[in-house]
Amino acid sequence: MRFEDLHLQPALLRAVQAEGYLAPTPIQAKAIPHLLAGRDLVGLAQTGTGKTAAFALPVLQRLGEVAQGPRRKIRCLVLTPTRELAAQVGQSFSTYGRHTGLRATVIFGGVGQSAQVSALRQGVDVLVATPGRLLDLMNQKLVPLEAVEILVLDEADRMLDMGFINDVRKVIARLPQKRQTLLFSATMPDDIQKLVDSILIDPVQVAVNPVSSTVDRVEQSVYFVEKNDKRSLLIDLARDPSISRALVFTRTKHGANRVAESLDKAGVVAEAIHGNKSQGARERALSNFRGGSTRFLVATDIAARGIDIEGITHVINYDLPNVPESYVHRIGRTARAGASGIALSFCDADERDYLAAIERLTRRKVEVVREHGYASKVAPPPAEPAIKQPAPHRPSEPKGNRELRARPHRKPVPSNPSRREQTSPSRQAREQGQQKPLWKKPSNPHPTGRPAAGSDSPRQHPDRQMPSPKRAHPGRGSPQTQKTQEPGRQRWPHEPRHAPRHGG
Ligand code: AMP
Numbered sequence: 275m276r277f278e279d280l281h282l283q284p285a286l287l288r289a290v291q292a293e294g295y296l297a298p299t300p301i302q303a304k305a306i307p308h309l310l311a312g313r314d315l316v317g318l319a320q321t322g323t324g325k326t327a328a329f330a331l332p333v334l335q336r337l338g339e340v341a342q343g344p345r346r347k348i349r350c351l352v353l354t355p356t357r358e359l360a361a362q363v364g365q366s367f368s369t370y371g372r373h374t375g376l377r378a379t380v381i382f383g384g385v386g387q388s389a390q391v392s393a394l395r396q397g398v399d400v401l402v403a404t405p406g407r408l409l410d411l412m413n414q415k416l417v418p419l420e421a422v423e424i425l426v427l428d429e430a431d432r433m434l435d436m437g438f439i440n441d442v443r444k445v446i447a448r449l450p451q452k453r454q455t456l457l458f459s460a461t462m463p464d465d466i467q468k469l470v471d472s473i474l475i476d477p478v479q480v481a482v483n484p485v486s487s488t489v490d491r492v493e494q495s496v497y498f499v500e501k502n503d504k505r506s507l508l509i510d511l512a513r514d515p516s517i518s519r520a521l522v523f524t525r526t527k528h529g530a531n532r533v534a535e536s537l538d539k540a541g542v543v544a545e546a547i548h549g550n551k552s553q554g555a556r557e558r559a560l561s562n563f564r565g566g567s568t569r570f571l572v573a574t575d576i577a578a579r580g581i582d583i584e585g586i587t588h589v590i591n592y593d594l595p596n597v598p599e600s601y602v603h604r605i606g607r608t609a610r611a612g613a614s615g616i617a618l619s620f621c622d623a624d625e626r627d628y629l630a631a632i633e634r635l636t637r638r639k640v641e642v643v644r645e646h647g648y649a650s651k652v653a654p655p656p657a658e659p660a661i662k663q664p665a666p667h668r669p670s671e672p673k674g675n676r677e678l679r680a681r682p683h684r685k686p687v688p689s690n691p692s693r694r695e696q697t698s699p700s701r702q703a704r705e706q707g708q709q710k711p712l713w714k715k716p717s718n719p720h721p722t723g724r725p726a727a728g729s730d731s732p733r734q735h736p737d738r739q740m741p742s743p744k745r746a747h748p749g750r751g752s753p754q755t756q757k758t759q760e761p762g763r764q765r766w767p768h769e770p771r772h773a774p775r776h777g778g
Contacts, residue, residue: 280306283338285373286331293369299324304480306332312454314474318481320460321359321429322606326366329426329456334371336424336454337399346377346397347421351449353405353442355432356576357382357553358560363428364402376400381417383407385553391416405433405441412448422449430459430466435597436576439465446473461599492589492605494617495641496629498655501622503648504592505533509540510647511618512570517588519563521607522572525593533592534572544570548577575600578607591619594628598635618643623652 309332364380378400537544608615
């Protein structure tokens with residue numbers, strides 16, 4: 275498919291051509307026709323799929339179709355979880371809309387409000403905002419939203435994780451009922467499904483790049499290491515020149531600072547990025563990382579959300595996330611736009627359950643690096659399975675990864691290329707085309723994958739006894755079926771009565 279086939283205006287086609295986009299990504303090809311037809315839409319997609327253009331292009335086209343009054347009014351509101359993502363989405367609207375005459379602005383917290391207020395006063399067509407600052411300005415009666423025709427909730431599951439969902443609901447309650455609503459989310463937890471059910475009307479659902487496919491593209495391994503040895507292990511790994519741009523995740527802001535400092539002391543150029551840093555410092559750190567002068571960027575999940583940087587060779591989970599979906603978001607940073615990447619995780623004795631939850635979510639075992647200089651004695655890796663057959667060499671495997679695994683740290687590792695494969699019968703099975711599951715599926719009493727209402731039985735890995743992680747249910751809940759209508763909510767005025775329903 276070509277962009278021309280999507281019936282986009284010449285002004286938008288010129289902009290995407292200038293960006294060098296040759297063809298729509300799958301989410302763009304699937305979503306744009308529905309959005310141009312005025313449908314509400316649920317997009318199951320994460321960053322890196324081209325989802326921003328998937329909503330920005332049709333929004334710009336629809337806004338451009340209706341003649342503007344003498345004064346610009348906010349006609350599209352986009353809510354995003356973080357200021358970085360808000361800035362990127364705002365930038366995308368400006369880029370794609372540069373020949374349309376439409377204007378976008380961004381508002382977020384952590385900076386003074388006066389520049390944002392004066393941008394609003396000059397008049398904008400599209401407002402991209404984080405929920406907290408938006409509510410703040412709404413309460414000061416500085417953001418007129420009565421002309422909003424299109425609402426976009428971007429990364430809705432992230433807004434939920436970050437505790438913004440009530441703010442989001444408060445904002446929505448003050449929007450006109452008659453509007454087109456779009457919701458994008460990488461996962462569909464129950465609370466997001468409820469939001470979909472209550473604020474979207476007969477939405478079409480478009481799903482691309484489900485959680486598992488990013489996971490499949492990323493070469494993943496885990497180091498069992500004691501907490502106090504994580505820093506030394508990281509410094510050791512950082513000596514590998516094949517790690518040319520690494521994003522390191524820590525659980526806390528202080529942790530991010532400490533890790534960046536210790537890398538710096540060891541001669542590895544590193545910077546930290548997190549919510550306590552000023553906007554200027556965050557932007558500087560990002561641009562140094564983008565430009566290559568900073569090799570290691572150490573971030574918390576929230577700060578890293580929405581960072582779109584090409585060429586990240588490695589994601590390093592210095593701390594494993596306690597929400598398994600965050601692991602998928604994290605490692606997706608090294609597999610942008612279809613590329614493959616490498617993710618290394620450190621797992622200490624307290625993080626075993628997190629690893630198990632991640633393996634359950636992704637339905638695959640993370641390969642264990644057994645031989646390294648800081649192998650944990652407190653939490654040694656689980657015993658290797660008995661089967662030991664060298665797997666065929668994979669010519670497509672990134673060079674850096676092979677070097678990394680075989681490189682001696684403190685203890686020399688035999689340079690046997692089959693060593694790594696020996697640890698992974700699951701990989702052998704995949705390479706040999708066997709579709710065998712990595713472990714036996716538990717006999718599931720809930721055929722939908724979801725416990726019946728009122729049930730409290732956790733879904734467990736058959737081999738482990740631990741609480742069930744928060745499960746994602748992409749594709750469940752069938753938002754294609756007619757949903758309960760918000761009281762008083764009406765159909766978009768230009769929406770055809772018999773709009774196309776499913777997938778095109
Ligand atoms: P997003 O998922 O919106 O964060 O986009 C991820 C990256 O894909 C951004 O760098 C976009 O500029 C890029 N992108 C979006 N659409 C296309 C396309 N059709 N072809 C190539 N790259 C694209």
